Amino acid sequence: MAQRDEIIAFAGELLDVDSYPDYGPMGMQVIGADEVTKIACGVSASLELFEQAAEAGAQLVLVHHGLLWNDEPRTVDARMKGRLKALFDSDITLAAYHLALDAHLEIGNNARLARELGLAVDSPFGGGPFGGIGVGASYDEPLTIDEFTARVKETLSREPLVFRYGPDNVRRVAIVSGGGGVASLLPQAANEGYDVFLTGEPAEPTMMAAKELRTHFVAAGHYATERLGVLALAERIAQRFDLEWQFIELLNPV
Numbered sequence: 179m180a181q182r183d184e185i186i187a188f189a190g191e192l193l194d195v196d197s198y199p200d201y202g203p204m205g206m207q208v209i210g211a212d213e214v215t216k217i218a219c220g221v222s223a224s225l226e227l228f229e230q231a232a233e234a235g236a237q238l239v240l241v242h243h244g245l246l247w248n249d250e251p252r253t254v255d256a257r258m259k260g261r262l263k264a265l266f267d268s269d270i271t272l273a274a275y276h277l278a279l280d281a282h283l284e285i286g287n288n289a290r291l292a293r294e295l296g297l298a299v300d301s302p303f304g305g306g307p308f309g310g311i312g313v314g315a316s317y318d319e320p321l322t323i324d325e326f327t328a329r330v331k332e333t334l335s336r337e338p339l340v341f342r343y344g345p346d347n348v349r350r351v352a353i354v355s356g357g358g359g360v361a362s363l364l365p366q367a368a369n370e371g372y373d374v375f376l377t378g379e380p381a382e383p384t385m386m387a388a389k390e391l392r393t394h395f396v397a398a399g400h401y402a403t404e405r406l407g408v409l410a411l412a413e414r415i416a417q418r419f420d421l422e423w424q425f426i427e428l429l430n431p432v
Contacts (some may be wrong), residue, residue: 179215180419182206182238182271188418189240189411192285193278198311200277202247208262210271211237217423219412221404221430223272225260230426232268239265240415242287242408244274275411280355281311285410287355288313291376291403294333295326295351303352303370304363312354312363314372320347323394326374334402341385344394348373355403359384359395368393378403379432401430 186206190196195204218236220227222243231239245261254262265272280287283299292299292315302310321329323340326348330338351374352367358377364384367375368391375393378400388395409425416423 179213180421182210182212182214185214185238185415185419186271186273189273189275189415192414193275193282193411195275195278198276198278198281201249202244202274202276204244204275204278206271206273207244207246208265208270208272210265211269214238214271214419214421217412217416217421218426219408219423220426220428221401221408222428223261223274224428225257225264226428227426228261228264228268228270228272230428231270232264234424234426236270236424238271238273240408240412241272241274242276242279242404244276245272246274275408277311279407279411280404282407283313285407285414286311286313287404287407288353290406290410291333291355292351292353294406295329297351304354304358304366312352312358314350314352314370316350317348320349322346323348323374326351326394327396330376330396330398334398336399336402338396338398339380340397341388341395343389343392344373345392348394350374351376353377355407356400359397361387364388364393364395365391376403399430400432 218231219240297315303312303314352372356378380397
């Protein structure tokens with residue numbers, strides 16, 4: 179058993195949350211029981227996640243995508259009412275860690291994905307408003323783009339979208355998980371000499387940009403590329419406080 183506030187403080191310090199201004203409040207978003215014996219984690223806040231966490235006997239739910247975002251309505255609609263009721267009825271605390279969890283060079287989404295793909299993490303990647311939340315990584319021995327995409331498919335258990343416009347050999351890879359297919363990051367990856375830009379979701383201009391920049395672009399799914407961080411965070415917290423933990427898989431094709 180551990181104190182909720184000690185867990186939240188530990189996670190905030192581990193991830194250096196204050197260094198990553200976000201699109202909403204990060205850390206504890208909904209308060210629940212003071213004491214925690216079991217953690218549940220998932221990629222995104224949802225009614226189904228909270229109901230399964232309650233059935234599993236969790237007092238704390240960790241997510242990458244939380245309930246509260248700056249660009250969403252400030253009214254409690256039917257969706258929000260149902261989610262809050264599920265948390266309140268079971269006295270569950272909800273904690274969310276977004277950009278800081280993307281960025282962490284040990285347990286973050288991007289670093290973990292790089293290592294699962296057999297890459298060595300070299301440095302943070304992604305400047306401007308993205309604050310270096312991605313990683314730049316490399317192979318000692320290059321792969322072909324088909325070998326690389328096969329490795330992505332095997333690692334994430336889904337077929338990635340691939341625009342094959344880069345060099346024959348893939349050695350350097352820039353990774354920004356989730357919604358990293360924005361206009362500025364692919365050109366940055368190309369200009370910094372990366373052979374592949376790997377992300378979750380594409381944007382409409384991506385194909386032609388990759389073609390003109392002569393860089394491979396791989397989109398492997400927003401959900402699929404953002405499972406690893408929250409898993410690693412829950413495991414780290416559970417080890418630190420000697421708690422039971424469980425990942426709740428709610429597969430999403432996006």
